Amino acid sequence: MFTPLQQFCDRLLLRSTCRLCQRPTSEVLCLDCGRQLQACAQPRQWQSYGVTVWAWGRYEGLLRRALRQVKFERDRELAQFLGQCMAASLVDWPRSQPKQLIPIPIAADRLKERGFNQADAIAIAVAQSQRWSCNTDALRRPKSTQALHGLNHQERQQMLDRAFSWRSPQQRGELWLVDDILTTGTTLQEATRTIRAQGDRVRGWLLLSQTPALEDLNAAEGSATILKLRKQRHPCRDSSVGRAED
Ligand SMILES: [Zn+2]
Numbered sequence: 001m002f003t004p005l006q007q008f009c010d011r012l013l014l015r016s017t018c019r020l021c022q023r024p025t026s027e028v029l030c031l032d033c034g035r036q037l038q039a040c041a042q043p044r045q046w047q048s049y050g051v052t053v054w055a056w057g058r059y060e061g062l063l064r065r066a067l068r069q070v071k072f073e074r075d076r077e078l079a080q081f082l083g084q085c086m087a088a089s090l091v092d093w094p095r096s097q098p099k100q101l102i103p104i105p106i107a108a109d110r111l112k113e114r115g116f117n118q119a120d121a122i123a124i125a126v127a128q129s130q131r132w133s134c135n136t137d138a139l140r141r142p143k144s145t146q147a148l149h150g151l152n153h154q155e156r157q158q159m160l161d162r163a164f165s166w167r168s169p170q171q172r173g174e175l176w177l178v179d180d181i182l183t184t185g186t187t188l189q190e191a192t193r194t195i196r197a198q199g200d201r202v203r204g205w206l207l208l209s210q211t212p213a214l215e216d217l218n219a220a221e222g223s224a225t226i227l228k229l230r231k232q233r234h235p236c237r238d239s240s241v242g243r244a245e246d
Helices: 004-012 031-038 061-072 076-088 108-114 118-130 153-160 186-197 212-233
Strands: 044-048 051-058 099-103 174-182 202-210
Touching: 031 061, 031 076, 051 061, 061 076, 061 118, 061 174, 061 202, 076 118, 076 202, 099 118, 118 174, 118 202, 153 186, 174 186, 186 202
Parallel strands: 051 202, 099 174, 174 202
Antiparallel strands: 044 051
8 A cells, every 4th residue: 555655755756646546657547456447347238218228337346436536536538548448348349330429418517617528538439449430519418407416217307308409410320329327327318319309310328337226227127028028928927017217
């Protein structure tokens, strides 16, 4: 462990330190933290809201810490590193179909406060690694909204109603929305709804992380599908399963 005095000396001498453990390094992260973060990769893919959803890791442990560092310490370089981690898990994706990444914008007041949009930094890093295009202008968020944390699904929907605006891009390619974290999916659904209302098709969502609670919901949704299939085969059997949100 490095003492506060050592950290202070490093800062004084303008030595670069690891963003997560403060050990001296010339990179964004020290070798240890870089490896540990790459080991957070647990890519999962499923269908929801009529699109393919792909999430790189779970929002917990070191990945959660790194994302909090990105947001609260305005760490753009770490966001880029996370985007590169994501891209490393996407290398096997077919390249025949050009893809256009659309980062989910943050409200103008939050952008002013943070200085950058973490979803932009992640999407740009993924697009560069994969040689896909990235469009940070087509989807906008003119309406200022308060933080969604702590709101229920209905309150989130009301808060996000008509929060986005969409201008069809000139460039062709499958549209994939990109965000740093998937919690309930309300934000991505509203963005997708806005794009669909303009006649464009969203192919999927690419997420750096998803909340573990959401994973439980997906599992519940999966078992709901299985039960539904069983019910079709055995119409006399009663198995009432509520549809999982998201
Ligand atoms: Zn470190």
